[in-house]
Amino acid sequence: MTEATQQHDLYATHVNPQFVKVLRTIGYDKEYVRAEGQYLWDKDGNRYLDLLSGYGVFTIGRNHPAIKKALHDAIDANHASMVQMDAPLLAAQLAKRLLAKMPDHVDTVFFTNSGTEANEAAIKFAKCATKRNRIIYLDHAFHGLTNGSLSLNGNDEFRNGFEPLLPNCDMIPLNDIDALEAALSKKDVAAFVFEPIQGKGVYLAKTDYFQKAQALCRKYGTLMIADEVQSGLGRTGRWFAYEHYGISPDIITVAKALSGGFIPVGACCYPRAVYDKVFHKMDRCVVHSNTFGRNALAMVAGLATLDVMETENIPMQAAMRGEELIGGMRAMMGEFEMLSDVRGKGMMIAIEFSRPKSLLLRTGWDLIHKANKGLFGQMVVVPLMSKHRILSQVTGHNVDVVKLLPPAIMTSDDVNYFLDSFRAVMQDCHRFPGGAWEVAMQLAKQAIKA
Numbered sequence: 001m002t003e004a005t006q007q008h009d010l011y012a013t014h015v016n017p018q019f020v021k022v023l024r025t026i027g028y029d030k031e032y033v034r035a036e037g038q039y040l041w042d043k044d045g046n047r048y049l050d051l052l053s054g055y056g057v058f059t060i061g062r063n064h065p066a067i068k069k070a071l072h073d074a075i076d077a078n079h080a081s082m083v084q085m086d087a088p089l090l091a092a093q094l095a096k097r098l099l100a101k102m103p104d105h106v107d108t109v110f111f112t113n114s115g116t117e118a119n120e121a122a123i124k125f126a127k128c129a130t131k132r133n134r135i136i137y138l139d140h141a142f143h144g145l146t147n148g149s150l151s152l153n154g155n156d157e158f159r160n161g162f163e164p165l166l167p168n169c170d171m172i173p174l175n176d177i178d179a180l181e182a183a184l185s186k187k188d189v190a191a192f193v194f195e196p197i198q199g200k201g202v203y204l205a206k207t208d209y210f211q212k213a214q215a216l217c218r219k220y221g222t223l224m225i226a227d228e229v230q231s232g233l234g235r236t237g238r239w240f241a242y243e244h245y246g247i248s249p250d251i252i253t254v255a256k257a258l259s260g261g262f263i264p265v266g267a268c269c270y271p272r273a274v275y276d277k278v279f280h281k282m283d284r285c286v287v288h289s290n291t292f293g294r295n296a297l298a299m300v301a302g303l304a305t306l307d308v309m310e311t312e313n314i315p316m317q318a319a320m321r322g323e324e325l326i327g328g329m330r331a332m333m334g335e336f337e338m339l340s341d342v343r344g345k346g347m348m349i350a351i352e353f354s355r356p357k358s359l360l361l362r363t364g365w366d367l368i369h370k371a372n373k374g375l376f377g378q379m380v381v382v383p384l385m386s387k388h389r390i391l392s393q394v395t396g397h398n399v400d401v402v403k404l405l406p407p408a409i410m411t412s413d414d415v416n417y418f419l420d421s422f423r424a425v426m427q428d429c430h431r432f433p434g435g436a437w438e439v440a441m442q443l444a445k446q447a448i449k450a
Helices: 003-014 019-027 065-076 089-099 115-130 175-186 210-222 241-245 272-278 296-311 315-330 359-371 375-386 410-431 435-450
Strands: 033-034 039-042 048-049 108-112 134-138 168-173 191-192 223-227 250-254 268-271 339-345 347-351 403-406
Touching: 019 210, 019 375, 019 435, 033 089, 048 272, 048 403, 065 296, 089 108, 089 268, 089 296, 115 134, 115 191, 115 250, 115 272, 115 375, 115 410, 134 175, 168 175, 175 191, 175 210, 175 375, 191 210, 223 296, 241 410, 296 315, 296 410, 315 339, 315 347, 347 375, 359 375, 359 435, 375 410, 375 435, 410 435
Parallel strands: 134 168, 134 191, 191 223, 223 250
Antiparallel strands: 033 039, 039 048, 108 268, 250 268, 339 347, 347 403
16 A cells, blocks of 8 residues: 555545545545645655645745744744733734735734634624624625635535524625615615635626725625635735725735745734724623634744735736736637636636537537536646646536636746646647547546445
8 A cells, every 4th residue: 555545545534535535536636745835746756836825825835934934933932822811912013014904994903713713703793893683795705614604605515504504694696786785775784795806716896896885885884894815915916806996895804825824824804993892891802702813823924924925025926927827828718619718816817618619529518517517627627737737626516617826926937837738738628539528527437436
């Protein structure tokens, strides 16, 4: 038995056997032994280009030396971490640095351990501050998988089996400003919660949608909560994705990239006016709290990460490389009929495919969609991995969309390598019958058997 087999068997035995089945079915059951920047290496010395970034965590790349040094120094310093009955300086310093990137009215931070926990805090704060109990969220939304955040998810595959969730959470379509006003006009909505760029599918709002939404929220007394857990901290070419729309949210949640990829850290950033309604007297000073949120290593990781992002101008790098990636793939759209859309901002990108017009390709398309509605995306990500050693993902269930979340530190050479590899995969997918389609049907059979 190989070490990789032992690794995956052990994981299947004690953690998640269904996930291991998925990895083995699509050929993702690798044994990674090293990581640096935008690359991973397996035990045989093969190098992989990581365009998944730990679901968006590694915006500055993996194992950045500046973050490592800061954490080593912090451990050696023997900080008095998590005293709890104290006001830790490191937390205050990180809060000040983080708030400097945000609108002036956002002046208070509650630190968390993850993005979903930051969103849970935002939900609670909005309800308490407004004395209202309804929450509005968007179709296709993803805000986390804990109970409150899951209640705001627009994807049934995550909700099934866990309902009923929080009551009074209503979904509306993206870009439908009339639907939003109809919901808000009842004046019982605590918050409109949204991702400035939606993570599941990388769906973008119309240029003026969020500005109109902000005006409606102000009109009807509803707080506007921007979930920047994935899109924030440089990924989209700005410090925060809401900046693309010229808006100023009331509450902003962050996580993922703030960790530097080492110590989990998230934050709910909000106005003092909200704080004063939630923590309004001394016996409510910890009415919302956690154990690990302000721990010293997380705060050090956050501070060091902001240093790196500023020094290396991560938002600018993300904007430049993203333009190269998106532009390069859009240039192929006229060449490959199933390549129907390439969208995104910076290093948050979706590649969408649709039913072709030519008879032969349409026959293949219909065959695999009959076998499994989400299989075509695997026809793209599987050969990207097996033939080109590029790690990517299908963005969700039963959709023909592949998602890229590359590190902002990718080079132009990396971009060109991906574009060449993607072109080769597209050429294979546009030959029917052919090897790519045979692999797809084999994947379908394996999935059914599993």
